Amino acid sequence: MKNEYELVVDVLEGNQGSFEILLQPYRKGILNMAYRMTGNLEEAKEVCQETLIKIYRHLDKFKKEKSLKNWIYTITMNSTYDYLREKKKYKDLVEKQKSLPVDTGLDPEKKLVNKEIKEKIDTCLQTLSPKEKSVFLLRDGEGFSVKETSKILGCSSMSVRTHLSRARQKIRTQFEKIYPFRYGEVKQ
Amino acid sequence: MNCKKIRRLLPLMMGPEIPHAKVAAVNAHLEKCPECRREYDAYVLSLEKTKEWLKEDSKDWEDREWQAVLQGAKKEKAPKASHLVPWPFKKIWAYALMAVCVVVLTLLVVRPSFIEEGTGAGERMLAQQEVISMTLVSQETGLKIVWFFNKNFELKEIEE
Ligand SMILES: [Zn+2]
Numbered sequence: 001m002k003n004e005y006e007l008v009v010d011v012l013e014g015n016q017g018s019f020e021i022l023l024q025p026y027r028k029g030i031l032n033m034a035y036r037m038t039g040n041l042e043e044a045k046e047v048c049q050e051t052l053i054k055i056y057r058h059l060d061k062f063k064k065e066k067s068l069k070n071w072i073y074t075i076t077m078n079s080t081y082d083y084l085r086e087k088k089k090y091k092d093l094v095e096k097q098k099s100l101p102v103d104t105g106l107d108p109e110k111k112l113v114n115k116e117i118k119e120k121i122d123t124c125l126q127t128l129s130p131k132e133k134s135v136f137l138l139r140d141g142e143g144f145s146v147k148e149t150s151k152i153l154g155c156s157s158m159s160v161r162t163h164l165s166r167a168r169q170k171i172r173t174q175f176e177k178i179y180p181f182r183y184g185e186v187k188q
Numbered sequence: 189m190n191c192k193k194i195r196r197l198l199p200l201m202m203g204p205e206i207p208h209a210k211v212a213a214v215n216a217h218l219e220k221c222p223e224c225r226r227e228y229d230a231y232v233l234s235l236e237k238t239k240e241w242l243k244e245d246s247k248d249w250e251d252r253e254w255q256a257v258l259q260g261a262k263k264e265k266a267p268k269a270s271h272l273v274p275w276p277f278k279k280i281w282a283y284a285l286m287a288v289c290v291v292v293l294t295l296l297v298v299r300p301s302f303i304e305e306g307t308g309a310g311e312r313m314l315a316q317q318e319v320i321s322m323t324l325v326s327q328e329t330g331l332k333i334v335w336f337f338n339k340n341f342e343l344k345e346i347e348e
Contacts, residue, residue, distance in 0.1 A: 020258055027254055032246050041247060045257070052261035117245045124238050139203070140235065141242050146205060161205055168199035168235060175234035 004068045011059055019056065026069065029142060030076045036125070036137050037080045043087075051079040073142070074152045077134060084130060124174045128167050135160055136167035189213055194224050201228060202235055283326075290324070298341065 002010065002018075010018035030051060034044035054075050062071055125133055131153075138149045139160070146164070150157045189197075194217050200206045201214055218225045249257070298320070320341075324333045337343060 016262055019262060023258070028246065028248050031249060032242075035247055036242070044247075045249075045253065049257050049260050052257055053264050056261040057264050114245050117241050121238065121241050121245055124234070124241075140239060161200065164205065165199040168202070168231060171238055172199070172231050172234040175237065176230075179233075179237070 005064050008059055008062055008068070011056075022068075023052070023055070023072075026072050030072065033073065033076050033137060033142070034080050034083075036121075036141070037130070037133060038083065038087075039122070043083070047076070047079050047083045050083070051076045054079060067148075070144075070148055070152055073138065073144070074154075077138075077152055080134075081130070120178050123178055124171045127170045127174060129163075132163045132167040132170065135163040136171070139164055140168075189217060191217075191221060191224055194218075194221070195227060198224070198228050198231055202232060286324075290322070294322070294341075 002021075004022065007018045007022040011022065030048055031044055034047040034051070035041055038044050038047060051072075055072060058075075062068065125136075128136065134153060135149060138144045138152060139146065144152065146157050146160050150160045153160070194214055197206060197210060197214050201211065206214075218228055318338065320337045322335045322337070324335075325331070335343065
């Protein structure tokens with residue numbers, strides 16, 4: 001079986017089938033990352049399309065000594081931020097013009113069976129800033145180290161620690177809204 | 189450390205984010221302070237549960253969708269395998285090498301025909317020629333460089 005770098009070389013040499021094999025291990029990860037960041041599955045898929053385009057276009061820039069996983073997540077995070085920025089711009093524009101309603105509240109995922117879990121996650125993550133959310137999702141969700149997270153997000157390890165600490169505090173506070181327990185009562 | 193300091197460190201106690209010495213100090217405090225201990229448990233529980241929910245609610249592509257997204261990416265201009273090319277053949281080196289080769293070859297092959305009286309028909313023709321031009325065309329940009337030399341192989345000024 002070919003390693004990741006050999007697969008990259010394969011794609012660069014014109015074997016397009018290797019592109020799929022190369023991305024297979026990350027297909028779920030990048031979708032969920034974008035999904036948590038945007039809060040919407042359809043939007044997450046749009047972000048992923050943009051991510052894959054960038055990965056394909058810049059595959060020749062990938063260096064052998066780097067981690068492909070980190071590189072793919074870096075591109076995913078950049079695409080997500082670009083998307084959120086555009087979305088915000090669009091929302092601001094719409095609000096200024098006061099024409100279309102910004103949020104119709106229609107969310108197809110709410111119809112799913114795990115609606116309840118999604119609501120719990122939304123409650124826990126809703127007070128997090130985009131930076132806190134991305135730090136939390138990379139570190140606690142995907143298991144990246146503090147150093148890896150800092151590289152992916154292009155910030156210092158200190159900044160990652162600060163945002164991670166704040167994110168966990170906020171989650172802990174929000175969590176009590178779902179599990180209102182008196183200290184010491186709930187232990188699983 | 190007092191409770192206030194401990195509380196500040198608690199959110200980072202669930203992983204290797206703080207140095208061992210501090211972890212040991214916090215743990216020692218948690219042993220004897222039930223309030224901070226409960227606070228710590230609350231962090232652990234909220235984090236564990238949130239991670240659990242994230243796993244339960246994780247999404248995956250339908251194969252058809254994933255294929256479409258892959259195809260969408262591949263519609264883009266294919267990346268070039270430029271970094272796979274060994275250094276002597278990389279663009280800038282290739283141009284430099286080409287220029288050096290041209291100069292060396294012309295000096296070796298063409299110049300002697302001016303010094304020595306040519307006897308062959310071709311050499312005579314060269315010797316009679318007043319101006320020699322040499323054209324370099326870049327395959328990539330189409331940029332054309334034309335050099336004009338007189339018969340002593342001195343660069344001639346070009347008059348437009
Ligand atoms: Zn205490």
